[in-house]
Each structure stands twice: as C-alpha cells, then as structure tokens.
Amino acid sequence: MIIGGKAMPPEKSWNTNDLDFDENGQLIIKNPSLKYYILEMMGKSDPDAVPNPNCDGVLIPQGCAGGQAGPQMPNPNCETPITAGCGDSGKCEITIECLIKPETEEENI
Amino acid sequence: MNLSERMFAASLAGNRLFLILLPTEACNFRCVYCYEKREDGRMEESVIQGVKNLLTRRAADLADLRIAWFGGEPLLARDIIEDVHGHVHTLLEEHSQIRFSADITTNAYYLSREVFEDLLKRGVTMYQISFDGPREWHDRKSVLPGGKGTFARIWKNVTALRQVPGEFKVILRIHVDEDNLEAIPDFIVQCRDAFGQDSRFQFFIRALSRLGGSRDHQIRALEGGLQDERIAALRKLASSMGLNEYCSQRTFTPCYAVQGNCFVVRADGRITKCTVSLDHPGNQMGRLHQNGTMTLNRERMLAWMRGLFSRDSEALRCPLSGFSDPCSG
Numbered sequence: 001m002i003i004g005g006k007a008m009p010p011e012k013s014w015n016t017n018d019l020d021f022d023e024n025g026q027l028i029i030k031n032p033s034l035k036y037y038i039l040e041m042m043g044k045s046d047p048d049a050v051p052n053p054n055c056d057g058v059l060i061p062q063g064c065a066g067g068q069a070g071p072q073m074p075n076p077n078c079e080t081p082i083t084a085g086c087g088d089s090g091k092c093e094i095t096i097e098c099l100i101k102p103e104t105e106e107e108n109i
Numbered sequence: 110m111n112l113s114e115r116m117f118a119a120s121l122a123g124n125r126l127f128l129i130l131l132p133t134e135a136c137n138f139r140c141v142y143c144y145e146k147r148e149d150g151r152m153e154e155s156v157i158q159g160v161k162n163l164l165t166r167r168a169a170d171l172a173d174l175r176i177a178w179f180g181g182e183p184l185l186a187r188d189i190i191e192d193v194h195g196h197v198h199t200l201l202e203e204h205s206q207i208r209f210s211a212d213i214t215t216n217a218y219y220l221s222r223e224v225f226e227d228l229l230k231r232g233v234t235m236y237q238i239s240f241d242g243p244r245e246w247h248d249r250k251s252v253l254p255g256g257k258g259t260f261a262r263i264w265k266n267v268t269a270l271r272q273v274p275g276e277f278k279v280i281l282r283i284h285v286d287e288d289n290l291e292a293i294p295d296f297i298v299q300c301r302d303a304f305g306q307d308s309r310f311q312f313f314i315r316a317l318s319r320l321g322g323s324r325d326h327q328i329r330a331l332e333g334g335l336q337d338e339r340i341a342a343l344r345k346l347a348s349s350m351g352l353n354e355y356c357s358q359r360t361f362t363p364c365y366a367v368q369g370n371c372f373v374v375r376a377d378g379r380i381t382k383c384t385v386s387l388d389h390p391g392n393q394m395g396r397l398h399q400n401g402t403m404t405l406n407r408e409r410m411l412a413w414m415r416g417l418f419s420r421d422s423e424a425l426r427c428p429l430s431g432f433s434d435p436c437s438g
Contacts, residue, residue: 015418016411019121019369024166025380025403027123027369034121041118042172 112363112420120368120417124172127371129179129384130160130193132186134376138216138259140241140251142284142328144320144385151186155399156378161196162401168200171207178213178233179384181376184220187228194231210234216251218262222269229277238267239282241317242289243296250284268303271310279310280355285340286317287329293343301350313355314343320385363425367416372403380405382413383429391434408435 018031029035119125133151136143164174176197178190194211201207212235213228220236240263241250248258270279281300285293293314304310316336319325331339348354365371366382372394373381380394380403381387391412395405412435416424423430 016414019411019414021369021403021405021407021410023402024163025126025372025405026167026170027121029121029123038118038121041114042122042124 112417112425116363117417120363120370120414122172122370124170125175125370126164126167126171126173127175127177127365127368128160128163129177129365129371129373130183131179131181131373131375131384132183132189134181135185136180136182136216137185137218137253138182138251139254139256141324142250142317142320142322144322144325145181145387150376152189152376153378156374156376156397157189157192159378159397159399159401160193160374162399163397163403164193164197164200164401166401168204168207171204174207174209176209176211178211178215179373180214182216182218183213184215184218184224187219187224190228190233191231194233197232212236216259216263217266218259220266220270222266222273225266225270226273229273229275234276235278235280237280237282237313238263239284240296241284242292243299246289246292249288271304271307277309280313281310282313282315284317285314285343286331290331290339294346297343297347297350297352300347301352305351308353311353311355312347314340314347316340363416364427366428367414367425369410369414369417372397382410386429389429390437391429391432406436411435 014031014034018029018034020028020030022028029038131152134145135150136145174197176193180186183190190213197209201209209232211231211233213233214237217236217238220238225236239251240260241247244258244260244264247260247263251259251263253259267279267281270277281304283293283296283300289296297312300312316331316339317328319328319330330336344354364383371382373384374397375381375387378397380397381392382394383389383392386392391409393406394410394413395403397403412432413428415421416428
C-alpha cells in the first residue's frame with residue numbers, strides 16, 4: 001500500500017473501541033490504520049511542514065516534507081531495507097508495508 | 110473549535126506519558142475559592158515507590174515524559190519531588206531518547222530563590238503561581254489558616270526570581286472577579302514595572318470560577334454575559350503594556366484529561382483524570398500499585414477520551430461535562 005499525495009486523513013470509523021491499556025497504563029492501539037496515523041503524525045519533526053513540491057507524489061511517514069528525509073522509524077519486522085525518503089532526487093522510496101505489518105497490530109506505539 | 114491532528118495523535122501516542130503528581134494534598138493556604146478538601150496528607154511511601162517503578166517500567170519505550178507537580182501545596186513535600194526527580198535523572202542517563210519536562214503549580218509561599226534554583230537544577234522549568242489581584246484583594250482571598258495575608262511574601266519570592274539566570278518560565282495567573290475587577294489595571298501596571306522586560310514571566314489573566322468549594326457562594330464571579338468581554342479587555346490592556354501573555358489562551362487546547370497518556374496520581378495512589386473534581390465518582394480511574402503497575406477502569410478511561418473521536422468541543426474542553434459514566438450501570 002502506498003499513500004499518494006498527502007497525509008492520510010483520519011478515518012471517521014475510529015473510536016475508543018480501538019484502544020486499550022496495558023498493566024503499565026500504556027495505550028495500546030488495536031486498529032492498524034489508527035496506529036499508522038499516529039505514527040505518521042508523531043514522526044514528523046515539524047507538524048506544519050509541507051510536502052516537497054519536487055516529490056514524485058508519494059508521501060511517506062517520515063520523508064518528503066521540506067525535501068528532507070526525516071528520521072526513520074522502521075518496523076523491526078520489515079524485511080526490506082529501508083532507504084532514505086524524498087531527498088535530493090525527489091523520489092520517495094519507502095512504502096507503508098515497511099512501517100506497519102499485520103503481525104505487529106498488537107504492538108504498542 | 111478544532112482539534113489539531115497533531116494533538117489528536119499526541120493524545121493517543123503510547124510513547125508519551127504525562128503524570129500529574131500530588132506529593133501532598135495538604136496546603137498551608139486557606140484560599141476562599143479552594144475546591145480541595147485538604148483531608149489527605151503526604152504521598153505514601155508505597156505510592157512514591159509506585160511512581161518510580163512505573164517510570165522504570167515505561168522508560169525504554171518513552172519518547173516524552175512530563176511530570177506536573179500539583180497539590181495541595183507541592184512544596185510542602187519538596188523531598189518527594191527531589192526523590193522522584195533523582196530517579197528520573199537516573200533513567201534519563203540510561204534512556205537518552207526521553208525528552209523530559211517538569212512543571213509545578215505552587216502558591217510560591219515557600220518558593221525562595223534558593224528553593225527555586227534547586228528545583229530548576231533538577232529540571233522543573235515551568236512554574237504557575239496565582240495572584241488574586243493586588244495586595245488588598247489577594248490578602249483577603251489567599252490567606253493562611255489564621256487569616257493572615259500572603260501577598261507580601263509571594264511577591265517578594267516571585268520578584269526575586271528575576272535575578273536567577275537561565276531558562277525557565279513563570280506563569281503568573283491573575284484571578285479576576287467582581288471584587289477585584291476595578292483594581293486589576295493597577296495591578297497590571299505593577300506587574301509591568303516588575304516583570305515587563307523579562308520574557309520568562311508570562312501572564313495568564315482569567316476569571317475566578319466556582320469549582321465546588323465549600324465557600325463557592327462567597328465568590329462574586331464575573332457576570333456570565335460580560336465575563337469574556339471583561340477578561341479580553343484586561344488581556345488587551347496587559348498586552349498593550351508589554352506584558353508577555355501566556356500563549357495557550359490564544360488557541361484552543363483540549364483539557365489534559367482527554368489525553369489517554371495522562372494520569373493524575375493522588376497522594377494515596379488513586380488514579381484520576383481531573384485535578385478539579387478529585388472525588389467525583391466518575392473521576393476514579395483506578396490505582397497505582399507499589400510495583401509500578403496500574404489497575405485501570407478501562408471503560409471509564411475511554412469515556413473521558415471520547416472527545417478525541419467525536420470532536421465535540423465541550424467533551425474536549427471539559428470531559429466531565431456531559432459525562433455519562435459507563436460503569437454506573
């Protein structure tokens with residue numbers, strides 16, 4: 001799955017049923033799309049950053065904004081080496097499969 | 110009112126933790142508008158250990174840790190603050206990814222320059238201190254148990270902080286009601302003369318509210334229809350005089366209690382969401398145990414977070430407003 005153009009908007013179907021707490025009071029996000037959205041929003045170093053106009057149209061969670069690849073937050077289960085995002089080339093090379101995989105649904109953010 | 114997507118995400122991020130700690134629920138003041146019962150005293154040793162163990166358990170996964178010291182008067186239990194901060198700094202050495210911040214809401218009676226510098230050194234960088242207007246009004250509302258006024262000592266303590274080098278923020282919260290309304294402009298001038306050139310001191314002018322205290326009937330709150338207009342006029346006056354306005358009032362900020370990663374830990378280990386309606390049945394979320402684990406009422410926790418998803422402005426401004434307890438049967 002590749003999200004094109006801009007950040008994924010919140011899904012109206014998200015609700016408190018997507019949440020739980022562990023014994024340490026830590027939030028557990030049970031819905032993968034909500035988990036991804038939170039990762040995306042919290043991963044941005046500048047929440048007001050706008051996509052690089054030179055970007056090829058693929059906005060990734062940590063890259064593209066301002067044309068710089070941001071800090072990477074790879075899923076440890078990802079099997080594909082993660083490369084930098086939308087840098088000087090204007091090409092974004094990370095797909096969301098590398099950040100959220102089905103088997104990690106119950107992990108905490 | 111719009112909830113920013115950043116705020117939405119931050120309120121649900123599992124790698125953030127915001128603890129509001131009440132190291133004591135006792136207070137050396139008897140403010141006429143106080144809503145707290147002041148029945149419980151110092152934080153129990155098992156709870157202090159619970160706080161430290163909780164931080165240890167969470168440290169590896171934390172990106173942001175904020176501790177807010179509240180009370181009662183937290184400086185009556187300064188040793189607990191020192192104890193917890195000592196533990197935090199040990200954790201920070203082991204977990205350098207954690208961004209740590211700490212603040213305190215204090216009446217400043219015991220906030221001498223020496224105490225302030227010690228707290229600052231330990232990482233408490235933001236201070237919220239209230240004034241009920243100039244001396245003649247503050248000394249009628251914020252009093253010691255015997256009725257003696259407190260303005261002179263607090264003013265001396267706060268103005269002494271100007272000489273402290275370094276980065277910190279002091280938010281001077283000015284309460285306004287029908288009693289002191291006419292006196293506030295002169296107090297603003299007094300504040301300008303004392304702090305106007307120092308951007309580390311910021312001013313938060315707001316209406317005095319009835320929050321459920323036993324003497325609420327004595328509070329002459331600003332008339333509802335004119336309240337916003339009067340407060341806005343005073344803020345404008347303060348701004349025109351060069352006082353630094355505490356910026357959070359300019360933009361809508363949801364109540365901290367809607368955040369799923371925010372907990373109030375009372376002195377006896379009870380966990381609540383809100384620091385105002387402390388004993389409200391719907392505000393009882395569970396308990397912090399000595400080993401650092403929590404027993405939480407999940408359904409009630411989630412009910413307080415409903416505004417994040419409904420985007421209902423009232424549920425975001427005050428989650429207890431319109432609260433329907435899912436656990437009351």
